[in-house]
Amino acid sequence: MKPAFVFGTRPEIIKLAPVIRAFLDRGVEPLLIHTGQHYDYEMSSVFLEELEMPPIDHHLEVGSGTQAEQTGLAMIKIEKVLVDERPDVVLVQGDTNTVLAGALASVKLKIPVAHVEAGLRSFDRTMPEEINRILADHASEVLFPPTEEARKNLEREGITENVYVVGNTVVDAVLQNAEVAERKSDVLERFGLKPKEYVLITAHRAENTDRRENLERLIEILEGLPTRAVYPMHPRTRGRLEEFGLWERMASIENLTVTKPLGYLDFLKLEKNAFAIMTDSGGIQEEAIILNVPCLTLRYNTERPETVKAGGNVLVGLEKERALGYLQRLLKDGELYRKMAGAANPFGDGKAGERIAEILMGLYKEGKLKVKS
Ligand code: UD1
Ligand code: UDP
Structure with missing residues (x-):
């Protein structure tokens, strides 16, 4: 064959x-x-x-x-x-x-x-x-x-x-690599991050990056983050930020480390040890629930509704109040945090x-x- x-x-x-x-x-x-x-x-x-x-x-x-x-x-x-x-x-x-x-x-x-x-x-x-x-x-x-x-x-x-x-197959990939990532990657040391004390950010989707006002809304959310955060940035987003003259503003946000995209082992380790993930990625919504990390999705809809129904993912769009409000609740409300982190993986x-x-x-x-x- x-x-x-x-x-x-x-x-x-x-x-x-x-x-x-x-x-x-x-x-x-x-x-x-x-x-x-x-x-x-x-x-x-x-x-x-x-x-x-x-x-x-x-x-x-x-x-x-x-x-x-x-x-x-x-x-x-x-x-x-x-x-x-x-x-x-x-x-x-x-x-x-x-x-x-x-x-x-x-x-x-x-x-x-x-x-x-x-x-x-x-x-x-x-x-x-x-x-x-x-x-x-x-x-x-x-x-x-x-x-x-x-x-x-x-x-x-x-x-x-x-x-x-x-x-x-994302579950296969995570199970085959999470342990290797934990052992081999020194990503936390490289960025000076402590487990469960930072938020992992990714955003690259066309609807969030192709319009200047949406990128500005993303920046406003990131400027309001109450914790340390790390953002491995997709080249599309970097390109748009530069085109719209917003790169300097993004790069100078206090507490936010912006890096180039990371390899899978580094990224898996960052996901697993994050306090929460904010993303518009499809695969990362899936990985978050597999790795028991609460996910706030920077979109208004998702083709992964199973994650929302299971209770591990919340759609916050590019709404600053909603996104930051949820993050604050997660920081203060241990019960809510455990509920989201403990949501069952629906992907097999x-x-x-x-x-x-x-x-x-x-x-x-x-x-x-x-x-x-
Ligand atoms: C594509 C997919 C998207 C997926 C994403 C995964 C489509 C329509 N979109 O989006 O669903 O979530 O891949 O990451 O297929 N660029 C580079 N270097 C690269 C690749 C891209 O600089 O190696 C830059 C270029 O400026 C390019 C832009 O990123 O124009 C967008 O790349 P493209 O492949 O068109 O779409 P993605 O945004 O990557
Ligand atoms: N990923 C990675 N390094 C990064 C960002 C993402 O290895 O810096 C991995 C992540 O673990 C997931 C996949 O890339 O498996 C998600 O890709 P992306 O968000 O680009 O695409 P989508 O899933 O939204 O189509």
Whole structure:
């Protein structure tokens, strides 16, 4: 069997690594295609190294661009590789432009697509990710929703065949790396941080960074933080801050350490030891609840509603009063803190990668891995 993985960004590498590993453990060598959507060392190679991934077979070097430029160029380059390589199935993960390009290029060549983390919906079509998820799900032959809730989203859209609830591979990644991170990373010492005495911040999503007023609202929240905080900053955010002339203001916030993006081991250690996390990231909302750290999400909706229902995550948007008010409550109210930190992980047992490999190998053996005519 010849599975191909198409990926291109930081979270895709992290969440596909356990699936790639599961195939390798079963004697199947997957083809690895990196679109190059993320290209800085600290947004890509650091993860391939830390997660000990095999060498990439095809580097497509698509890079940055507008939505159509990036997606279109990735499609053109992916198609060429798939025509040459003819894999049995193409795996994509999540909701980036790389995912949409990989799914469309494959299905149009009649190569079945398997979508890892299928069925997530924010119900906000202004997000590029929401469009990518919906289209990728509808182009896919095999779907791996992480939760029952995600499966129901697919069902509502008429997708019911070859749908397997397997958990989220983010749990596999955390379980495989948290202990190594705790042992190997010296990130707390490097930044002079004490466990449970700082807040971890990340924000990079287009809706929070592409408009000056939203970046200003983010800065106002950070200026009001009552504790030490650390913000490993996505290059998109850094770029926008500079463009809008806001970088100096962000960089001079007292008590806030802004750094370049960190490797996975450093980042996991920072997450695990944080008092709380404030983020607009999808993956970090998931990791927070897995690692028992309260999460305040800097968004007005989430495609991870399971975390909110479980009680580990609160949507605070870019509302200063709400965000800082919640943080103050967490600092004062031990009961509330324990409740949020103790919320049950809804994303499975850390064996999602193995299940995905087993299911796809089974379908392949039975001759069922085909695009329906
Ligand atoms: C993309 C995904 C988003 C995901 C995020 C993970 C889409 C539509 N968005 O957003 O869902 O949460 O990846 O991090 O696919 N840049 C660099 N170096 C890099 C990569 C990007 O400097 O290695 C800068 C460039 O200025 C680029 C900007 O970041 O224009 C945005 O990059 P892009 O890949 O378009 O989207 P992300 O914001 O990373
Ligand atoms: N991450 C990391 N270093 C950082 C920030 C994030 O290793 O400086 C990891 C984090 O642990 C998570 C993933 O990157 O697994 C999340 O990526 P991101 O927030 O960019 O994307 P999203 O999940 O929102 O698509």
